[in-house]
Amino acid sequence: MFSKKSIRNSFILQLVLASTVLIVIFSIILYNYIKISIYKDLTNSLKKEAALVAVSKSSDLNQLGVNLFDPELSIQDLKVKTVIRVDAKTKIFFEHSTRNNQHYLRIYYPLNKAKALFISITKNISDTDKLLNEILKNILTINLIAIFLILFYALFLSRMLLLPIKSLTMKLANMNESFLQKIDLRTLPEEFVPLGKSINGLVKRIQVFVEYQKELFIGTSHELKTPLAVMKTKNEVTLIKKREPEKYIETIRSNNLTIDEMNKMISNILEIGRQESAHFEEPIKMDLVKFLKEKLNNFRILAHQVEKSLEAEISPDSYIIKTQPTLIIHILQNFVQNAIKFTPIGKSIIIKCYEEDNGYVVKVIDEGCGIDEKLDLFAPFKRYGNKSGVGLGLFLAQGAANAIGAEISLKNRIDASGTIATLFIPEDKKS
Structure with a gap:
């Protein structure tokens, strides 16, 4: 049968x-x-x-x-x-x-x-x-x-129609994390081009994720190895000869500070694990404008606590999309926290949200020191400016944006008196 x-x-x-x-x-x-x-x-x-x-x-x-x-x-x-x-x-x-x-x-x-x-x-x-x-x-x-005759023709025709699927299956079966190759859409029948595009999109996301993991592992190893080596050196130098108690106390305090920094780093790495779990959340239909307004109220409180103000311009009244809200909030938190961190006391952070022809834009504009646009700002464990931090925030934001099919970017303001962080959600996410 x-x-x-x-x-x-x-x-x-x-x-x-x-x-x-x-x-x-x-x-x-x-x-x-x-x-x-x-x-x-x-x-x-x-x-x-x-x-x-x-x-x-x-x-x-x-x-x-x-x-x-x-x-x-x-x-x-x-x-x-x-x-x-x-x-x-x-x-x-x-x-x-x-x-x-x-x-x-x-x-x-x-x-x-x-x-x-x-x-x-x-x-x-x-x-x-x-x-x-x-x-x-x-x-x-x-x-x-x-x-x-029709039965035999149907068997032959069905076999011919399945050839592109078998070809795609063979290509996918031969792929692994070390060999990821996009499918040449020109070799596919017209009906299978959308499937080929979807597979290429998935391959691209896997490539980004693999590179993301490699950078993370290399960066984590380096960032943890360096402070451990410093701590060991301090301990060895301190133990070479007898010293006053104050010297031992100083070394222990210095090592404790290093341990605190390592704990912060480990917390951020754990945050990456939580974010990766969020990648697999089921996308839901949500009103992005309503969501942004709710979160901006919390951000205003954070800015007020450090004597800074936060202003928002949001339009239209509603914008329905299908996405993962956990990843959206990861990006927004990073943008706003960086803006609050680098904006001087008494200055303002402006958040502009509006619809474009091909998607929705969220801009976080600060009055800080600006950035060097030539640097890779999204690399893990890269710290810029004169503020403390682990250097994983933008790296996490980039991973979240890739997961939801959005784009993020950083550039200086025209007057060079601050930075503009932009989140762009394409129209295909609109529900």
């Missing part, structure tokens, strides 16, 4: 069923057309014969002194057709009959409509019926052959 879950078997079954129905309908139409044509020729032939009898035989019989319209007359004895009286009939009509397994077609042709006298001509159509039966058998045989 065909599996209900098999697209190929479903395609074969539907193609064969549809073709069979069309063949049967066409065969019925063809057989009836042939049958009607043959019977039409028969009836026309009988009409012509009856008309000739009506015209010519009357004069012949009258010359013999025979009354053609005598109901008791047996014309068959005179080798002509029978004349009969039919009540309530004025037009030509036909009658089918069967005797001794023979089929007959009889015509009643009017001679005198007023007296309801008709010529009756009977023709044996057994051979015609046999011919029609042979035609029907041949049509049925051709139908069976055609159905088998």
Whole structure:
């Protein structure tokens, strides 16, 4: 039996069923057309014969002194057709009959409509019926052959249609984290191009994630190894000879500060793990404008605590998207926290949110020292400016943006008195 879950078997079954129905309908139409044509020729032939009898035989019989319209007359004895009286009939009509397994077609042709006298001509159509039966058998045989041919064609066609899928499957099966290659869309049939684009998008995301992991592991190893080496060196130097208690206390305090920094780093690495879990959250439909307004109220409180102000310009009244809100908040928190960190006391942070033709834009504008746009600001463990930090914030924000299909960027203000952090959510996320 065909599996209900098999697209190929479903395609074969539907193609064969549809073709069979069309063949049967066409065969019925063809057989009836042939049958009607043959019977039409028969009836026309009988009409012509009856008309000739009506015209010519009357004069012949009258010359013999025979009354053609005598109901008791047996014309068959005179080798002509029978004349009969039919009540309530004025037009030509036909009658089918069967005797001794023979089929007959009889015509009643009017001679005198007023007296309801008709010529009756009977023709044996057994051979015609046999011919029609042979035609029907041949049509049925051709139908069976055609159905088998269609079945084989469906099997062949389904195999051909599955070739692109098998090719894609082979390419995907040969991929791993060390060998990720995009599919050449030019080699795919037009119908499979959207699938190829989706696979290429997935490959790109995997490539970004693999690079992201490599950078993270290398950076983590370096950032943890360096302070440990410094701590060990300090301890070894301190233990070379006897020192005053204050020197030991100083070394321990210095090591404790280093440990605190390492704890911060480990906390950020744990945050990366939580963010990666958020990557697998089910996207939900949400009102982005309402979401932003709720979060901005919290950000205002943070800014006010450090004697800075936060202003917001948000439009339109509503903007529905389908995404992962946890990742959106990761990006916003990083932008706003950096803006608060680098903005001097008494200055303002401005947040502008608006819709564009091809998506939605969120901009966080600060009044800080600006950035060096030539540097890779999104690399892990890279710290810029004169503020403390682990250097994973923008790296996390970049990973979150890649996960939701958004884009983030940093650039200096035109007046060079601050930085503009931009989040762009493309229109295809709009629900």
